[in-house]
Amino acid sequence: MRPADLAREHGISTQAVRNYERDGFLPPATRTPSGYRVYTEAHASALRAFLALVPAYGHATAGGIMHAVNEGDLDRALTLVGRGHEQLLRDRETLNTVRKAIGSLTSGPAPGTAAAGWSIGELAHRLGVTAATVRAWERAGILVPPRNRATGYRVFRAADIRDAELAHLLRRGGYSLEHIATVVEQVRTAGGTESLAEALETWQRRLTGRGLAMLDAAARLSAYLASGP
Structure with missing residues (x-):
């Protein structure tokens, strides 16, 4: 595959694909004798995993997870994933605390x-x-x-x-x-407390969206691991 082939699937630029490789989010590509990058299905799977991890955990953590996987440190990658789930749980508990406090505000x-x-x-x-x-x-x-x-x-x-x-x-x-x-x-x-109730509903939707993004990211990351990075 060429950089354009990977970029087309996600509607991003070829330069973005190169940058993700440069930053270690994708494994290094092989080169043709003339210097052109050659990507495989493993690279395509890595890109899918990284782009799914970003909305779930944020850009920095997503990058850290991919770095760990590509460096063969699966335990570090899973630790970062676990911390993300822990943060989501704390946020849910905080939201519930605010809801319970509305009546006494x-x-x-x-x-x-x-x-x-x-x-x-x-x-x-x-x-x-x-x-x-x-x-x-x-x-x-x-x-x-x-x-x-x-x-x-x-x-x-x-x-x-x-x-x-x-x-x-x-x-x-x-x-x-x-x-x-x-x-x-x-x-x-x-x-x-109408404004507060509205804010809490928005917050709830964001937490639900992040939870669903984590499910999608887990599937994409599992598929990448199965490709044998």
């Missing part, structure tokens, strides 16, 4: 919240993020904590902590700060 203090409120350091510690991250959320309009008049320090009340926890959960879902600010503002001002 607009009422009741956060557990352990002192009457005087929390400092930025205490909030960051609760969420497992840095104070710089909390400040970034504030700059994005997600958080609007009042200031202590005497010290000028931020004071995070129960509603602020609720908004911060919601922001943290949605960031895990891959949402931009701009989108999260819109959701939090609507929940904050209207007391409703």
Whole structure:
């Protein structure tokens, strides 16, 4: 096969095929005496596997899996696959956590919240993020904590902590700060969770799509392994 033969199946350029070989996502091609690349069905199978892995695990991990397979390190490849499934499971658990929290987003203090409120350091510690991250959320309009008049320090009340926890959960879902600010503002001002529910449905569809992509990628990768790379 020529580079054009592999490229045509996926609607990509011949240069992309060459680049994938150069980057180690495909095994090295043999060359004709005049220097032209010659690909086999194994190369075509490798390309199918790599392109299926990208939407399932991301470009970097997909490349790492193909590198490991082509270098004969199957255990490393399977470890990367396993980590991807583990991340998907964590994301599903996070989504379920957000769904369960919807009913209490607009009422009741956060557990352990002192009457005087929390400092930025205490909030960051609760969420497992840095104070710089909390400040970034504030700059994005997600958080609007009042200031202590005497010290000028931020004071995070129960509603602020609720908004911060919601922001943290949605960031895990891959949402931009701009989108999260819109959701939090609507929940904050209207007391409703329609925007959040819509965001969660979108997130659910993305997780389902990634899970299906992983199934397809597994089949493509298995076929490539069967070709004896």
